[in-house]
Amino acid sequence: MAMRFCILGTGSSGNSALIVTENARVLVDAGFSARKLGQLLAAVGESLERVDAVFLTHEHGDHAAGIEGLKKFPRLQVFANAATARAVQAGLAHRPDWQVFETGSRFRYRDLEVESFAVPHDAQEPVGFRFTSGQDGDLFAPRRSLVWLTDLGHAPLNVHERIRECEVVVVEANHCPDMLKADLKRPWPTKQRISGRHGHLSNVAARELLAAVASPRWRRIYLTHLSRECNSRAAVELAFAGIRASMTGCEFSIVGPGETTEFYDLQ
Ligand SMILES: [Zn+2]
Ligand SMILES: [Zn+2]
Secondary structure (H helix, E strand, O other): OOEEEEEEEOOOOOOEEEEEOOOOEEEEOOOOOHHHHHHHHHHOOOOHHHOOEEEOOOOOHHHHHHHOHHHHOOOOEEEEOHHHHHHHHOOOOOOOEEEEOOOOOEEEEOOEEEEEEEOOOOOOOOEEEEEEEOOOOOOOOOOEEEEEEOOOOOOOHHHHHHHHOOOEEEEEOOEOHHHHHHOOOOOHHHHHHHHOOOOOOEHHHHHHHHHHHOOOOOOEEEEEOOOOOOOOHHHHHHHHHHHHHHOOOOEEEEOOOOOOOOOEEEO
């Protein structure tokens, strides 16, 4: 198979996923303590010792908090753009093996093709990723792509383009606009930040993005980064019911806070 994928956890208390190819094991974000990451990996039969690299989308704690504790694994390479690397490094006592890429560039890491692209979010230089592995015409490992897209306030056209050509889309469905409005805990400026152009995609915004692109290549959509208090599985189910019914060749998977997914094989 081209690659296997599982989400170890997603939400405001931490985000991380594992991609496994024949020659690489990489984490997308490391927003849990190293100890917790180790436990999450153990639960899916993996371990930090076997992970080769981490790809960081941006410096927020729910994506990068684990880098500190990963110093116990010095051979682990950490990929990020320069602005993100600088922001994360400012909070570290050690220097990870930074592998700096330019946003928008495409490069190879072992048998993975990696492409980053800019997303609008209130961080230094946040990105989404497209990971591709396999080759056209290869019976056992055909060319397959996965796009990782969380933490963005809106979806500009470049994002539409990136998610079209892939089999798997991981996209955030962060909040239900009505639940966010009704929330009593968050002060008004916080609500403005979350729902703003550089905040997070609501259920409605994520659905509109998927409906606008509606690629026939998609096989699975993961709806992620659900707010614990301003979203719910029921609200997501309701918001996506229509599009789910119209896209018959594609499975939808809602990943709530504290949940780990099973491995999905892109084959
Ligand atoms: Zn986040
Ligand atoms: Zn963020």
